[in-house]
Amino acid sequence: MLRLEKLTKTYRTGDQALKAVNLEVPKGQVLALIGPSGAGKSTLIRCINRLVEPTSGKVWLGDVELTGLGAAALRRERRRMGMIFQEYALVERLTVMENVLSGRLGYVGFWRSFARKYPQSDVDEAFRLLDRVGLVEMADKRADELSGGQRQRVGICRALIQNPALLLVDEPTASLDPKTSRQIMRLICELCAERGLAAIINIHDVALAQMFVARVIGLRFGAVEFDGAPEALTPDVLTTIYGEEDWQATIRKVEDDEEVQA
Amino acid sequence: MPVATSPSGQKVWQRRTRDESLIRWAAWLVGTAIFLWCWKQISDATTWFFVWDAPAIAGDILERATPPRWSYMEKLWWPIWDTLNIATLGTLGALFLAVPVAFLAARNTTPSTRFIRPIALLIIVSTRSINSLIWALLLIAIIGPGVFAGVIAIAIRSVGFCAKLLYEAIEEIDRTQVEAVSATGASPMQVMAYGIVPQILPAFAGIAVFRWDINIRESTVLGLVGAGGIGLQLQASLNVLAWPQVSLILLVILFAVVISEWVSAKVRGAII
Incomplete structure (x- = not known):
């Protein structure tokens, strides 16, 4: 479904953020991308929807190669890739509903979006999604009135209303408390399963990643160091990804402290 | 370097070194001299008679200007x-x-x-x-x-x-x-x-x-x-x-x- 071929990004400063990364994500697979700060996790997912222009290499989304597309064709393909951000990246001064509907911008014309005259089917879908994440009564609130967890739910709705085939998720829980982090991760993974979406989730919290995903990619200095099941993340593997440290406290049996809050 | 070591081996800290203090003192001296010189120039170019006269003139205008002519408001x-x-x-x-x-x-x-x-x-x-x-x-x-x-x-x-x-x-x-x-x-x-x-x-x-x-x-x-x-x-x-x-x-x-x-x-x- 998504295939990266020798994806390389060299910044103008000479920093090589990605070194010929090859990766294939089948339909419906949720994978976590772990690695130290500066390993190129954010760059990788931004190179997929070309918020950052890759230096070389190819990105295939289905049968479409993304790196060679012109501006209009790229916008059309971006509709198939929903993105969720660390700091939520909601438009703070717009309402929750406007933020969710902004996920449809790629489908409606300028004047319709400017006048907020979205098709009724989009509005219906927005209400359905807000109901799904439990925020339907917040639809008229301004985004900056919401708490962190609520904002991230709105961000998820905005990504899903695009009707994407792939979710690009950049540190969804880094600004959230541990309980909300789990709820958000669970929500993302449930929604992916419901809709058969593939997702790439950048995440710092290794234990949280192990809890929810089926596949983990470890990135170090812009290259893939590990690709496998979460159970295969041994202290040795974590040492190759992050460097020397005592990993026993990080890799824990997560079942014993889960669902305390549910 | 504001930090120095005294002969007894104690570390001394001052806000400025001696050279810096001298430069600042000289800068203040020059600045004051320029100010005084400018003051003199302006003073020479001023007709002081009109200045001494100013309060009287201002008072005169104020007297003529009051009370305002309210009927002019319609215009x-x-x-x-x-x-x-x-x-x-x-x-x-x-x-x-x-x-x-x-x-x-x-x-x-x-x-x-x-x-x-x-x-x-x-x-x-x-x-x-x-x-x-x-x-x-x-x-x-x-x-x-x-x-x-x-x-x-x-x-x-x-x-x-x-x-x-x-x-x-x-x-x-x-x-x-x-x-x-x-x-x-x-x-x-x-x-x-x-x-x-x-x-x-x-x-x-x-x-x-x-x-x-x-x-x-x-x-x-x-x-x-x-x-x-x-x-x-x-x-x-x-x-x-x-x-x-x-x-x-x-x-x-x-x-x-x-x-x-x-x-x-x-x-x-x-x-x-």
């Missing part, structure tokens, strides 16, 4: 209305022109940093650097005296001011919100309407009210050169030494400025 309603219109229409015109200039001047929205941005910056600098009275003089020569010349003069004078503040606001927006909107597949116009405009709207409203407030003051004097408004009456009254009328006009201007100040404070408070 001031129309000019003060003109003045308000010049300020308001001029501000609207300026904002209309300033928005595109600001988007062309802001580093993150300009289509070309090398060609278009310098032009936008030139527009900002050139309109800002010329006083509205001078713009009015020029425009009266071009389009004739009257309110219209005043409106245009205020508009041109304000473009640079509004565009400068607005482009600074555009440059300070949160980029991730823009990124998020582009990631949905939105067109550049949609990115502007959803990602940028909501973020700069408070700044825009603040700038508009602030400039309107300034323009009320500026438009009161435009009449001095014939560009309409209450300044016309002021000049006519000054020319015939009708001091009671002058004092009334000054009171009216003061009142208008206080009102505009009050309105803009209220509006700004409501936005923020």
